[in-house]
Every structure is written in structure tokens, then in C-alpha cells.
Amino acid sequence: MTDEKTFKEEIKVTGEQLVETVKKLVHEANVRKLIIKDDKGNQILEIPVSFASVGTIILPMLAAVGALAALLTNCSIDVVKSK
Numbered sequence: 001m002t003d004e005k006t007f008k009e010e011i012k013v014t015g016e017q018l019v020e021t022v023k024k025l026v027h028e029a030n031v032r033k034l035i036i037k038d039d040k041g042n043q044i045l046e047i048p049v050s051f052a053s054v055g056t057i058i059l060p061m062l063a064a065v066g067a068l069a070a071l072l073t074n075c076s077i078d079v080v081k082s083k
């Protein structure tokens with residue numbers, strides 16, 4: 001079991017900014033998980049981020065994020081990062 005320290009950061013975005021923001025965050029080395037929430041704070045999508053999953057999991061999830069962006073006007077992204 002690892003004793004990795006993590007912290008959470010919240011980013012407020014509009015639906016139009018959602019896909020680009022997620023793409024940028026996926027490429028940051030210390031990001032472990034992205035949690036997309038609607039403007040009421042309800043969790044809509046959780047994306048685990050790791051180097052192994054970038055090609056196989058993240059690309060289809062970006063399509064889902066794009067579909068969400070069309071439906072949401074305001075949302076937030078909880079970014080779980082390692083220190």
C-alpha cells in the first residue's frame with residue numbers, strides 16, 4: 001500500500017470550456033482523477049487518469065465529456081492531484 005498524498009482542486013467552467021479543460025488536465029503528470037459535477041454539485045462523470053489509460057479509456061471518455069458539454073451551461077471539475 002502506498003502512502004501517496006493527494007489534494008483536491010475545484011475548477012469552475014462553462015459547457016464550452018469543459019472539453020478543452022479536461023484535455024489539458026489529462027496531460028498533467030500529477031492528476032489522478034477528474035470528477036465532473038453539474039451546477040448543483042451532483043457528480044456526473046468520474047474519470048480516472050493514469051499513463052496506461054490515456055489512449056484506451058480517456059479518448060472515449062472525451063466523447064462523453066463533449067456530449068455533456070452540450071447539455072451543461074455551468075459545471076465544475078474536481079481535480080484530484082498527487083503532491
